[in-house]
Amino acid sequence: MHTAEKSPDVDVVVVGAGMSGLFAIKALRDRGLTAVVLEKAPKAGGTWYWNRYPGARCDIPSLEYSFGFDPELEQEWVWTEHFPPQPEIEAYLDHLAERYDLARDIRYSTGVTAMTFDEPSGTWLVETDTDDHIRARFCVMATGGLSAPYTPSWPGLDSFAGTVVQTSLWPEEGVDLEGKRIGIVGTGSSGVQAIPELAKLGSHLTVFQRTPTFTWPSRNRALTDEEQAAVKARYPQLREEQRNSFTATAGTTGAVILAFPTGERRILDSTPEEREAALAEHGFDACRIWSDTASNLEANEMAVELYREMIRRTVRDPETAEKLSPRGFPLGCKRPVLDNGYFETFNRDDVTLVALRDEPIVEFTPDGVRTSDRFIALDVLVLATGFDAMTGALTRIDLQGRDGRRLRDDWADGARAYLGIGIEGYPNLFHCVGPGSAGVLATYPPHIELQVGWIVDTVRDLVDRGVVAFEADRAAQDAWCDEVARLSAGTMYVAPTCVSWYNGGNIDGKARTFPLYLGGVPTYMERLRQVTAADYEGFRIT
Ligand code: N01
16 A cells, blocks of 8 residues: 555544543543544443442542542542442443543444554554554553453363353343352452352352452441542642652552551561550551561561461351461562452351362363362352453554564563553554553552653644654663663562562463562653653654
8 A cells, every 4th residue: 555545544543441541532632633442342431341240349549549630520520438339430431431522532342453553654554343444643552451351261161051250351231140159260359359249149159269368358438428528628639649659649548559568667576465466456457567578578477477367367267267368478469459358258158268279170060160179069150360461451452563573472571661651663652551650550540640641742742743653762661671670679579479460470371570660650750751851762753
């Protein structure tokens, strides 16, 4: 095709209409750019559309887990609970789409299958499963960090005659669980939230656990009118606090995201009496109040023992308590989990725990599952088995950059990106909260406003300047990846015994790297500002 025939249909294709995509489309439009959003789901919402399993809710306070770009919106929107339940966040995002008339630029039920960069014209051709071919000058990948579900395979799974459902692909019409024998695999955040609810709905619940979880009582509660009004009265300050906070949170919310220790006292110096007093005062949180657990594995193990003691005090059956107790990996290496009565659920007569390391799954049959020790009849199998996190949503697209390079090949040994935004070899492509940014270590809406705001401002500037290609420089990308690695060195996130979706260890065969920027949001944003001021230092402009 002649270059002239490759003139773009739009300035920007945005992939995904979750939080980042909705913000991006509004911001692009506000800056006078044309854009089309391609969204696989039949409606907006991203994570908060797909994850509609019983018990799904956010673990960041609702008044913080929201956008601050429109003072009227944040004043008018009413949250009902401290931690917002999924339906409420979905309704909030629906409202956003409607309030700013975003839907007119969104093509729903349209999954992106392939993207190819054409170097002479400096354009991307985006192809979809509905046979769209859209040519754009720039692409903004608002594909989410936890949006590519991971489905393990077991022998015979296809023969299982009951219902199989993934928490992250929960159907809008719901699943009939009433009185059913339910099995659930996975005890991360999704499993821990679903388990107490599934136990209430089914006639029996079997929990298949591979690795025990650190989870803390959420102490969720209804929001009173008074506390909501108090926050709304100081919203500008709260947003400022978020922008200036390491994790884009206000107050003490950051502890939820990082599980960093909050106290000043060393557990290594503590007496048994002090530790007992800590248990009496803080319960499960007693393991998080010491200063030395993030940097010293011996201290960390002492704190974990406090945690195990709390499980023993909560779960009546000693054998079940022991199976639920984390061992062999440090506290704080994974995303902390918040629960609503998780351990108490194992005191119910109609809930059974199967520890898969002692008793692995052998096969599924039409009627249920056979482990090494027994047969368990099931009507419904729920998979809370997590995600091919941070990279999966991009590598599942056939994404071809310059010179026919394919992203899934380039990232086979781990994601590499400059500033978590641009990728060498893939010009004119921007990634929202991608690998190399603070990403999931920050509260999404404020982080999105800052980082996606930077992307949109940059695109506006590049369009005004008639730039054909804007690409991360190899040396700058390498230096940034080194910086990301340097910041995580010595932390629990990269402890050899830590297996998590943060470091790719949750997926068989996936490269083990920790691609999150641990410098905090303010430092990250300062860096972006410096890059802009130095005429996009680290990017090559053609
Ligand atoms: O996924 P996970 P998730 N056989 O990867 C198990 C966010 N989130 O969806 O630990 C048996 O944490 C796996 O076992 P193991 C939040 O950031 C937030 O729960 O690998 N088991 C693990 O138990 C969170 O961190 C909220 O040994 C298998 C589970 O499946 C992130 O999403 C709510 C298995 C996966 O846990 C991901 O959470 C929900 C196999 N073959 C999610 N494969 C809130 O805001 C996997 N597992 C509250």
